[in-house]
Each structure stands twice: as structure tokens, then as C-alpha cells.
Amino acid sequence: MLIACPHCVATNRVPDERLGDDPVCGRCGQALLAGEPVVLTDANFDAVVGKTELPVVIDFWAAWCGPCRMMAPQFTQAARQLKGRVVFAKVDSDASPKLSARFGIRSIPTMLMLRSGVEVRRMSGALQAAQIVGWATKG
Numbered sequence: 001m002l003i004a005c006p007h008c009v010a011t012n013r014v015p016d017e018r019l020g021d022d023p024v025c026g027r028c029g030q031a032l033l034a035g036e037p038v039v040l041t042d043a044n045f046d047a048v049v050g051k052t053e054l055p056v057v058i059d060f061w062a063a064w065c066g067p068c069r070m071m072a073p074q075f076t077q078a079a080r081q082l083k084g085r086v087v088f089a090k091v092d093s094d095a096s097p098k099l100s101a102r103f104g105i106r107s108i109p110t111m112l113m114l115r116s117g118v119e120v121r122r123m124s125g126a127l128q129a130a131q132i133v134g135w136a137t138k139g
């Protein structure tokens, strides 16, 4: 399975059965699947999402958005629970306006799930960790 490093965007090949064994990047040595949300921007989005074969759940948020701040710890908790199965990422919609425009983000927080760079589903509004996990793993 291909996993792009969220730190240096190198593409790493990880055997499926090793996804839960804390694989590290062959180039920079940092954790590929740390179980923490990674930060994506206009600059690194395609390099990471397009080269990662695990599903990627993206939280579009902004610092001024109260519900986004409320949801942040829930999102982090969901990322820990699905470590090695789903990559969790955050996009600051103010810092990355191109991504917000490209995905037509009209309200935040909005979560998108992508597989190989293609949107599978989306959900708007703040959710609890259990709801995020359920949403990210259905079907």
C-alpha cells in the first residue's frame, strides 16, 4: 500500500500487514501513520492525498470558528482510534483558500472523505469522536 509522508511528501510502500506497526518514512524517518491529524495545505495536499491509498478524512476548519475548536479534540480522538486504517488531516480554510474553493466548502467545520484523491462523502457540522469514527468507517 502506498502512503505519502505528511512531513516530506515522499511516497512510501508499506505492506498492508505492517500498517499497524508504526511505519516510518524511508526518507525523513518521521512517523507515516502517527494516529494524529496531519496538516495539509494548498502546497502539499495533492502530493499527500493523491499518493496515499488509505482513505483520508479531512477536516476543513478555521481558528475563528467556535464549533471547529469544539470538534478538534474529538477529531484527534477519532484519529487515534482509526490509526493505521484511516489518515486524518486538517485544512485551515483561511490559510488554504484554493482547497476550500476546489471542494466548494460553504460552511465549517466540514469533513470530507477521499479515496485516492476522489471525494467519497462529506458531512458538515461538529461531531463527537464516536460519530466521526462511525462516519469514517461506514461502507
Ligand SMILES: [Zn+2]
Pocket (backbone or CB within 6 Å): 005, 006, 007, 008, 009, 010, 025, 026, 027, 028, 029, 030
Ligand atoms: Zn518523510
